[in-house]
Amino acid sequence: MRSSLRRSLAMMLVACPLLSTAAGGEVEVLHFWTSGGEAGAVAKLKATLRNDGHTWKDFVIAGGGGGQAMVLLKSRVLSGNPPTAAQIKGASIPEWARTGTLxxxxxxxAAEKWDRLLPKIVSDTMKHKGVYVAAPLNVHRVNWLWVNASALRKANARFPATWEEFFAVADAMKKAGIAPIAYGGQSWLDLGAFESVALGVGGPDFYRKAFMELDPSALNSPQMEKTLETYRRIKSYIGRNAVGGDWVRGTSMLIKGEAGMQLMGDWAKAEIQAAGMKPGIDVLCGATPGSANAFTFNIDSFAMFQVSGENRAAQNDLARAVMSKDFQETFNLAKGSIPVRMDVKMDKFDECAQRSSQDFSKSAKRGALLPSLAHGMAQPSQTVAAIWDVISQFWNQDRMTAAEAMAKLTQAAKAHAAAPPK
Known part of the structure; x- marks a missing residue:
């Protein structure tokens, strides 16, 4: 009996360290995906982490990101109680990294070979001083044009490849009694449309100099003047019933054929599919005019905050799961975006997603993958806000000339380019 008891105690002592090592941690994640397919995809991620022995805790901010989410996040971090990860993207990642909290x-x-799976401009976005501090979930294409196929047939027109063709199609739709362009009342749409026009008018090099480098010569160039004039021309093709409200309302008008075209990222596809329409067939997709050889991107990512013990292991498992082929496929099928990994098969994706993925790969090879200014990928939030304000003024104030707008853009860029990083 005694020898048996000793053996049992010895086995328990040996087993205890193994049990404690295998104990799961808690994964608390700040994210904004609470409805529809997105919530279903996140549920799959939760299940993966739970299968790894970890506990998932949501830190959800209703209504999306915005200032409130960042205020709450900063409060948590400053109090020494950060979440495991937070939905942060683009230029905000190095801003957080500089605080020493990531x-x-x-x-x-390194173990999963992310540098081989991601285009360099994407992997660089996830790093600070050459070290990964964030994991990407997806890629949204911003320079995307949607055209209602029925409206295009009624106008006896073809999908436009240039801005002059775009306005010719708009004229034809107007004659056919269709509002040419659906346009929401949200100011971020102004900047999104503006950057797509700039890309089509000036090309990737111009876009890079103007919005990534804030080069005064680009901001005050003939190309910028033409960009502003082309951008303002769009306004005359927006019907009274095709403006106002949010982008979802505009997409609804596009789906119903009440409006013929919409300048909108591929997140519009979720609304198209929810209405029982087929992207690429009922609603046609293509690069915004003049931008077929480039790709402006918006990437959702999880920035990782400093945690310890079992939670550190859980954090690593979260990063590994987010970049897995299985999750990349499931999440992006639900989100309307495409996998950020370039080795995921696109068989299950719709025609527009497949085309987007092909363009993503081609643009990566030719150096024409460009971070979106409007979505905080190209510049810090303060710089984006300053440029955003100028473009909104130009859009809403018909008396403002292109020259005045260029001067304001240059002034805003100069002020923020000179400001020290926070």
Whole structure:
């Protein structure tokens, strides 16, 4: 009996360290996906982490990101109680990294060979000083034009490839009694449409100099003047019933054929599919005029905050799961975006997603993958806000000339380019 008891105690002592090592951690994630297919995809991610032995805790901000989410996040971080990860993207990642509160996931990235799976401009966006501190979930294409196929037939027109063709199609739709362009009343749409016009008018090099480098010569160039004039010309083709409200209302008008075209990222596809329409067939898709050889992107990502113990292991498992082929496929099928990994098969995706993925790969090879200014990928939030304000003024104030707008853009860029990083 005694020898048996000793053996049992010895086995328990040996087993205890193993049990404690295998104990799961808690994964608390700040995100904004609470409805529809997005919530279903996140549920799959939760299940994966739970299968790894971890506990998932939502830190959800209703109504999306915005200032409220960042205020709450900062409060948590300053109090020494950060979440495991937060939905942060683009230029905000290095801003957070400079505070010293982000955690390296370089070990996971190296083991999983992320540098081989991601275009360099994307991997660089996820790094601070060459070290991964965030994991990308998807890619949204911003320079996307949607055209109602029925409206195009009624106008006896073809999908436009240039801005002059775009306005010719708009004229034909107007004659056919169709509002040419659906346009929401949200000011971020102004900047999104403006950057797509700039890309089509000036090309990738101009876009890079103007919005990524804030080069005064680009902001005050003939190309910028033409961009502003082309952008303002769009306004005359927006019907009274095709403006106002949010982008979802505009997409609804597009779906119903009440409006013929919409300048909108591929998140519009979720609304198109929800209405029982087929992207690429009922509602046609293509690059915005003049931008077929480039790709402006908006990427959702999880920035990782400093945690310890079992939670650190859970954080690594989260990063690994987010970049897995399985999750990349499931999440992006639900989101309307495309996988950020370039080795995911696109068989299950619709025609527009497949075309977007092909363009993503081609643009990566030719160096024409460009971070979206409007969506905080190209510049810090303060810089985006300053440029945003100028473009909104130009859109809403017909008396403002292109020259005045260029001067204001140059002034805004100069002020923020000179400001020290926070």
């Amino acid at each position: 955690s390296s996931i370089e070990g996971v990235a």
